Amino acid sequence: MLEPLPERFLAADPSRSWILYWTLAGLTTLGEDVSGYRHRLAQTARGMQNPTGGFGGGGGQLSHLATTYAVVLALALVGGEEAYEVVDREGLWRWLCSLKQKDGGFQVCLGGEEDIRGAYCAAVIITLLNLPLELTPESPAYTPDGSTNLLSGLADYVRRCQTFEGGISGQPNVEAHGAYAFCALGCLSVLGDPRRIIPEYLDIPRLTAWLSSRQYAPEGGFSGRTNKLIDGCYSHWVGGCFPLIEAALGVGADGNSIPGSLPPPAETLFSREGLTRYILCCCQDQTRRGGLRDKPGKMSDAYHTCYVLAGLSSAQHQWELSTNDTNIGATLGATGADAVWNVLPYLGGDDDLQVFEREDLVRPVHPVYAIPLASKDAMRSYFLAKGSSFDDDGAAATAPGE
Amino acid sequence: MPPKGKAAPKPKASEAKATQPSSSKKQPAANTPPATIAELSQLRLDESRPFDAVRRKQGLSALSRDEQTTWYAARFARQPAHARNRVPIKTQRELWRQVNEASIGLRALRDHTTKWGLAASPVVTSGGDVGGLSIEAFGEWSERRLRLTALEVASRAFRERRERARRGETEGKDRVVVTETDVDDEKERRREMAEVRQKLYGVVTGRFALDPEWDDVVPIPHEEPDGALAVIAYPAEYAEAISYLRAVMASKEYSDRCLRLTETIIEMNPAHYTVWLYRAAIIQALKLSIPYEMEWLNKVALDNLKNYQIWHHRHLLVDSYYPTIAEDAEATKEFGAAEQAFLTRILAEDAKNYHVWSYRSYLVDKLGMWDDPGELAAVEDLIDADVRNNSAWSHRFFLVFSHPARSTPGVAATEPDPAAPSEIVDREVSYAKDKIVLAPQNQSPWNYLRGVLVKGGRKLAEAEEFSSQFVVGLGEGGGREEVTSTHALDLLAEIYAEKGDKERADLCLRRLGEKWDRIRVGYWEWRRKCLN
Numbered sequence: 001m002l003e004p005l006p007e008r009f010l011a012a013d014p015s016r017s018w019i020l021y022w023t024l025a026g027l028t029t030l031g032e033d034v035s036g037y038r039h040r041l042a043q044t045a046r047g048m049q050n051p052t053g054g055f056g057g058g059g060g061q062l063s064h065l066a067t068t069y070a071v072v073l074a075l076a077l078v079g080g081e082e083a084y085e086v087v088d089r090e091g092l093w094r095w096l097c098s099l100k101q102k103d104g105g106f107q108v109c110l111g112g113e114e115d116i117r118g119a120y121c122a123a124v125i126i127t128l129l130n131l132p133l134e135l136t137p138e139s140p141a142y143t144p145d146g147s148t149n150l151l152s153g154l155a156d157y158v159r160r161c162q163t164f165e166g167g168i169s170g171q172p173n174v175e176a177h178g179a180y181a182f183c184a185l186g187c188l189s190v191l192g193d194p195r196r197i198i199p200e201y202l203d204i205p206r207l208t209a210w211l212s213s214r215q216y217a218p219e220g221g222f223s224g225r226t227n228k229l230i231d232g233c234y235s236h237w238v239g240g241c242f243p244l245i246e247a248a249l250g251v252g253a254d255g256n257s258i259p260g261s262l263p264p265p266a267e268t269l270f271s272r273e274g275l276t277r278y279i280l281c282c283c284q285d286q287t288r289r290g291g292l293r294d295k296p297g298k299m300s301d302a303y304h305t306c307y308v309l310a311g312l313s314s315a316q317h318q319w320e321l322s323t324n325d326t327n328i329g330a331t332l333g334a335t336g337a338d339a340v341w342n343v344l345p346y347l348g349g350d351d352d353l354q355v356f357e358r359e360d361l362v363r364p365v366h367p368v369y370a371i372p373l374a375s376k377d378a379m380r381s382y383f384l385a386k387g388s389s390f391d392d393d394g395a396a397a398t399a400p401g402e
Numbered sequence: 403m404p405p406k407g408k409a410a411p412k413p414k415a416s417e418a419k420a421t422q423p424s425s426s427k428k429q430p431a432a433n434t435p436p437a438t439i440a441e442l443s444q445l446r447l448d449e450s451r452p453f454d455a456v457r458r459k460q461g462l463s464a465l466s467r468d469e470q471t472t473w474y475a476a477r478f479a480r481q482p483a484h485a486r487n488r489v490p491i492k493t494q495r496e497l498w499r500q501v502n503e504a505s506i507g508l509r510a511l512r513d514h515t516t517k518w519g520l521a522a523s524p525v526v527t528s529g530g531d532v533g534g535l536s537i538e539a540f541g542e543w544s545e546r547r548l549r550l551t552a553l554e555v556a557s558r559a560f561r562e563r564r565e566r567a568r569r570g571e572t573e574g575k576d577r578v579v580v581t582e583t584d585v586d587d588e589k590e591r592r593r594e595m596a597e598v599r600q601k602l603y604g605v606v607t608g609r610f611a612l613d614p615e616w617d618d619v620v621p622i623p624h625e626e627p628d629g630a631l632a633v634i635a636y637p638a639e640y641a642e643a644i645s646y647l648r649a650v651m652a653s654k655e656y657s658d659r660c661l662r663l664t665e666t667i668i669e670m671n672p673a674h675y676t677v678w679l680y681r682a683a684i685i686q687a688l689k690l691s692i693p694y695e696m697e698w699l700n701k702v703a704l705d706n707l708k709n710y711q712i713w714h715h716r717h718l719l720v721d722s723y724y725p726t727i728a729e730d731a732e733a734t735k736e737f738g739a740a741e742q743a744f745l746t747r748i749l750a751e752d753a754k755n756y757h758v759w760s761y762r763s764y765l766v767d768k769l770g771m772w773d774d775p776g777e778l779a780a781v782e783d784l785i786d787a788d789v790r791n792n793s794a795w796s797h798r799f800f801l802v803f804s805h806p807a808r809s810t811p812g813v814a815a816t817e818p819d820p821a822a823p824s825e826i827v828d829r830e831v832s833y834a835k836d837k838i839v840l841a842p843q844n845q846s847p848w849n850y851l852r853g854v855l856v857k858g859g860r861k862l863a864e865a866e867e868f869s870s871q872f873v874v875g876l877g878e879g880g881g882r883e884e885v886t887s888t889h890a891l892d893l894l895a896e897i898y899a900e901k902g903d904k905e906r907a908d909l910c911l912r913r914l915g916e917k918w919d920r921i922r923v924g925y926w927e928w929r930r931k932c933l934n
C-alpha cells in the first residue's frame with residue numbers, strides 16, 4: 001500500500017494521508033520497525049502540507065483535521081528529527097485557531113462540518129506537537145479578555161454528544177456510534193486525568209452499558225450501533241474504549257478508590273476471548289491478498305487492517321494509569337497528555353480461554369494516541385523541549401527542507 | 403593509408419553497438435525493394451556511407467585494406483570538427499587526402515534510423531515505431547504532420563486575434579472582433595488537432611486544453627516528490643481537471659466555468675472534499691440559485707449513496723438559503739416539505755445512512771420543524787417498515803425531547819428534564835412498549851423506553867410490570883426459567899436496585915452472565931459489583 005497505487009485507488013485520493021497512517025500503524029503493531037520509511041514519509045508529508053498550515057488528504061487539497069491527525073501520527077511512527085521537522089507548527093496552530101468554534105468544538109476544515117472527530121484530532125495534534133493554547137484574534141472563538149483558548153469548552157462539546165442511549169454521536173442530537181465513542185473518550189483523556197474528567201463529563205454507567213451492548217454472541221465482535229452488524233474495525237473503535245473506561249472506574253490517583261465512585265471490574269468489562277476469536281477467525285483475509293477485514297465475504301483494506309490489529313492489541317493488553325500522577329484535579333490545559341500509562345499483557349481468565357498463540361501477540365498501542373507509547377513520548381518530548389512559543393523557534397516558522 | 407600507432411582512434415564499441423539493432427533487424431535483403439520507411443532510409447544511408455553496411459554485418463576484417471581505408475576516411479570526414487581535431491594534424495591531412503581520392507560525399511546522410519520515435523498504434527504495424535511504417539503509411543503519416551502544422555498555425559492565429567480583440571485593436575476602420583463562429587471554428591480545429599495528435603503520437607489532449615475558454619488558465623500539475631509513498635496513479639482526465647482546479651483555486655476565481663469544473667471533478671471523484679467546499683464558495687460568491695443547486699445535488703446524492711460530502715454541502719446551502727425565506731412561513735414550510743420528500747426517497751435506499759440522519763436533525767433544528775406532523779409521521783413510517791431501525795428511533799428521541807418549547811438547555815441526554823411534559827412522556831412510553839411487544843429482543847425500543855423514563859424524571863419501576871412479562875421463573879430450576887428479552891432482564895435489574903431489592907437485582911444480573919447473555923459476563927459481573 002505504500003508503493004504506487006493503481007487508478008482504482010482514485011477514490012482514496014482525498015484520504016491518501018490516512019493510508020500512510022493505517023499502513024505504518026499496522027506494520028508497527030505487528031512489531032515491524034518503520035523508521036526506514038522516515039525520509040520517504042517526510043518527503044510525502046511535505047507535499048501534503050499547506051502554506052497556511054495543516055495537511056490535506058494529498059497535495060493540492062485543503063487542510064483537514066482528520067488528515068492532519070493521520071500525517072502527524074505517521075510522522076510520530078517513523079520518528080526522528082527529519083520527520084518531526086516537517087511540521088510547520090506555527091502555521092498549524094494558526095489554522096487550528098481558525099477552526100475553533102465558539103461552542104468549544106472544531107470544524108474539520110475551513111467551512112467544513114463541526115464534529116467530535118475534530119475534537120479528538122485537535123486534542124491529539126495540539127498535545128503531540130506542544131502547540132500554544134492561545135487563540136489568534138482571527139479565531140471565531142477569540143475573546144479579547146483572553147478567557148478562551150484552543151481547548152476551552154471542548155469537554156462540554158464532547159458531553160453534548162452523549163445520547164439518551166449512552167453512546168456518543170458524531171454531532172449533538174444524532175445516533176450513538178462506535179467510532180465517536182472512541183473520539184469522545186480519547187479527547188477527554190487528553191484534556192484531563194481520565195479518572196476525573198471522564199466521570200465529570202459523561203454518564204459512565206450508560207456509556208458502559210452501550211459499549212458492552214456492542215458485543216454480540218456468537219461471533220464475539222463489536223457492532224458500531226444498536227441493531228447494526230459486527231464489523232472488524234469496531235474492535236478498535238469500541239474495543240479501544242474499554243481501557244479508558246476501566247481507567248475511569250474507581251481508582252483514584254492515590255491508588256485508593258474514589259469515595260462514591262463506581263467500582264473497577266473484577267476481571268474485564270468485555271469478552272476479550274470473544275473479540276480475539278472474531279478477529280482471528282473472521283477478520284483474516286485468507287486469500288493471497290492477506291490483511292484484515294470487516295467481516296467474512298469482504299476484502300481486506302488498509303483501514304480495517306490497522307484498526308483490527310489495534311483492537312486485537314486492546315484485547316491482549318491491560319492498561320493502568322500510574323497512581324503517582326500529580327496532575328489530578330487540573331482540568332485546564334491538557335493534563336491527560338502526560339498521564340503515565342502502564343501496560344501488561346492480559347493474563348486474566350482461565351488458561352483454556354487463551355485463544356491465541358504467543359506468536360499472535362501484537363504490540364501495545366497507546367490507548368489515547370493510537371501509536372506505541374514510546375512514539376508518543378518521543379514526539380511530545382521533542383516539542384516540549386522546543387517550547388510552545390515560536391519566537392525562538394525558527395524551524396517551526398519556516399518549514400525545513402524547502 | 404590507414405592511420406597507425408597509438409594516435410589511431412579505433413571505432414568505439416558503443417558506436418558499433420548503437421547501429422547494430424537497425425542492421426540486424428531492418429537491413430533489407432539484397433535486391434528486395436525496401437518495405438518500410440526504416441528500411442528505405444537505411445538503404446539511402448548505406449548508399450551515402452561506403453562499406454558501412456558490410457562492416458556492420460561482417461566486421462572490419464571482411465573489407466580489403468583499401469576498403470578499410472576508405473571506410474575509415476569516410477567516417478572521419480563525417481565527424482564534427484572538434485572530434486576530427488582529436489586526431490593528430492599529420493594524420494588528419496592524410497585522411498583528407500584519402501577522402502578526396504575516393505570522392506567520398508561529404509554530405510553523407512545522418513543516421514536517423516533509431517530516432518523515428520513512436521507513433522500511435524492504429525497506424526503502426528511494428529511495435530509503435532514510425533520506422534516500421536510501410537512507405538505508403540509513412541506518406542499518410544507525413545500528411546498528418548503537415549495537417550497538424552497547418553492547424554497549429556491557424557490556432558495560433560486565432561489566439562493572436564483574440565488577444566488583439568481583447569486589447570481593443572482595429573483592422574482598418576473596424577475593431578478586431580472574435581465572433582462566436584470563430585470560437586466554434588477554433589473548438590472544431592482543436593478537436594481535429596487532438597485527433598491528429600492522437601493518431602500521430604498517441605497523445606491524448608485533455609478536454610480543458612481543447613477548450614478555448616480555459617486558455618488563460620495555466621494549470622498547476624500535481625507532482626509528487628521523489629520516493630513519495632502511496633502515490634495514486636491518476637487517470638489522465640482526472641489529472642488534467644485537478645491541475646486546473648489547483649490553478650483556479652490559487653487565483654480565487656469564482657465563476658461559472660469553475661462551477662462546471664467542480665461538477666466534472668465531483669463526477670470523477672465525489673469523495674474529494676476540497677472540490678465540494680470550493681463549489682459551495684462559488685455558489686455563495688456568485689449568489690447562484692440554491693433551489694437549482696439542490697436539484698442538481700439530489701441527483702448526485704442518489705447516485706452516490708455512501709458519500710457524505712454531499713450532506714455537508716446541503717447543510718451549507720440551507721445555511722445560506724434559509725435566511726432568505728425565514729420571514730415567509732409559507733415558503734419555509736414548502737421548503738421543509740420538499741426536503742422531507744427527498745429525505746424519504748434517499749432513506750428508502752439506505753434507511754440507516756448516518757450522514758442523512760445528521761442532516762435531518764440539523765434541518766429540523768434550523769427550520770424549526772419541531773411541530774411539523776410530517777416529521778414525526780416520517781419517523782413512524784420508517785419504524786413501521788423496520789422496527790429495528792435505530793437511526794429512526796434516535797431521531798424520534800431528538801424530535802420529541804429537544805423541542806425548544808419543552809426542553810431545558812444544557813440538560814444532558816441521559817438526565818431528567820423537568821420541562822418534558824408528562825403527557826408526552828406517557829405517549830412515548832406507550833409507543834415504545836407497543837413496539838417492544840412486536841420483537842421483545844429488539845434493543846432499540848428498550849433503550850428508547852429507558853431513555854424516556856429517565857428524561858421524564860420517572861421511576862424505572864413504572865416499567866416493572868411490563869418488563870416482567872418477558873421473564874418467567876427467574877432463578878427457578880427445572881427448566882422453568884424463561885427469558886424472552888435480555889433487555890427486560892437488564893431493566894428489571896435496575897428496577898430492583900432502584901427499589902432497594904439488591905438481592906433480586908443481583909439475581910437478574912447473575913442469570914444474564916450465567917445463561918442469557920454470556921458474552922457480556924464481564925459487564926454483568928461489574929454491574930453486580932456496582933450494587934454494593
Ligand SMILES: [Zn+2]
Pocket residue numbers: 231232233234294304
Ligand atoms: Zn469497518
